[in-house]
Amino acid sequence: MDGSIINLRRACMMLAVSVASTLAVMPAAQANEVSAGQTIATHGTAQGVAACIGCHGAKGEGNAAAGFPRLAGLSAAYLSTQLTAFAEGTRPNPIMQPMAKLLTASERSAVASYFAGLPAPAGVKASDSGSVTPANVGAWIATRGRWDQALPACVQCHGPGGIGVAPTFPPLAGQPAAYIASQLHNWKDGKRPPGPMALMPVVASKLSDADITAVADYYAGVGVGVTGAGKSANGSKP
Structure with missing residues (x-):
């Protein structure tokens, strides 16, 4: 050979x-x-x-x-x-x-x-975005945004129900309201790095203090979309 x-x-x-x-x-x-x-x-x-x-x-x-x-x-x-x-x-x-x-x-x-590798804790059921009205400020911004102010909906980056889109956009669902609010204020005040595509300082700048509180409270009460140990609603690791 x-x-x-x-x-x-x-x-x-x-x-x-x-x-x-x-x-x-x-x-x-x-x-x-x-x-x-x-x-x-x-x-x-x-x-x-x-x-x-x-x-x-x-x-x-x-x-x-x-x-x-x-x-x-x-x-x-x-x-x-x-x-x-x-x-x-x-x-x-x-x-x-x-x-x-x-x-x-x-x-x-x-x-x-x-x-x-730890499973995300189960949360309460997310609100039905179809029934959300502008009066429900937190849910409206999270699921609809305010396009007249060029403010996109949070779900566009953080996924439906705020489950997160790995590896760039973290889950918001079930996070403490105080934590979410503090981070939005940090971006608004230039105290946290801008993150992917420098989106968050721009987004936060369009939110009033009342808006920030409303969005934080909304996501603190939204379920994490867990269908199994450590899995998101689409079946993949968050």
């Missing part, structure tokens, strides 16, 4: 073995990352990072009374991006900045992967 053919076959076999080995290792590596993230989330670190669940809940469900957002079910890419923004100081926050700075890039990724 021609030597070049033999060498080609050997190369193909070696490549196949290499790919198989990589595929076999990937789940274990991912499991290790999630495990590391769980340790940080539930116990903190020796470097002084407090356990995430102290503020964000034992299951990442958030704390509505204190205004801490839910993390469970948000995409790992989004969570990792926000932790990096806290660490680099581009997203100011007196609580999160010191914690994020103490985490390495791999630790931030691990924490993000852990919370992304």
Whole structure:
């Protein structure tokens, strides 16, 4: 048999073995990352990072009374991006900045992967957008927008019912009203990075304080669209 053919076959076999080995290792590596993230989330670190669940809940469900957002079910890419923004100081926050700075890039990724894998908590049924009237300010802005003011509906980016569109647009449904309101004010006041396509500062600038309260209250009472553990209404991870 021609030597070049033999060498080609050997190369193909070696490549196949290499790919198989990589595929076999990937789940274990991912499991290790999630495990590391769980340790940080539930116990903190020796470097002084407090356990995430102290503020964000034992299951990442958030704390509505204190205004801490839910993390469970948000995409790992989004969570990792926000932790990096806290660490680099581009997203100011007196609580999160010191914690994020103490985490390495791999630790931030691990924490993000852990919370992304948790199921989002079930919520109340979303309002029927067909019956929404302009008098219901929060629901109207969320589902219809105000096109005479060039204000798009929130659902156009954040998905029906505010379930989120990974990895760029996070879920709004079920987040604490105080948290949503504070972030809208931060964008309006230039205290949070503009985000994808610099949309949010423009959107927030068109909202009055009353509008912000109404939208925040609306999404705080909307269900998260969960059909299974950690899955959104379309069957995919949020």
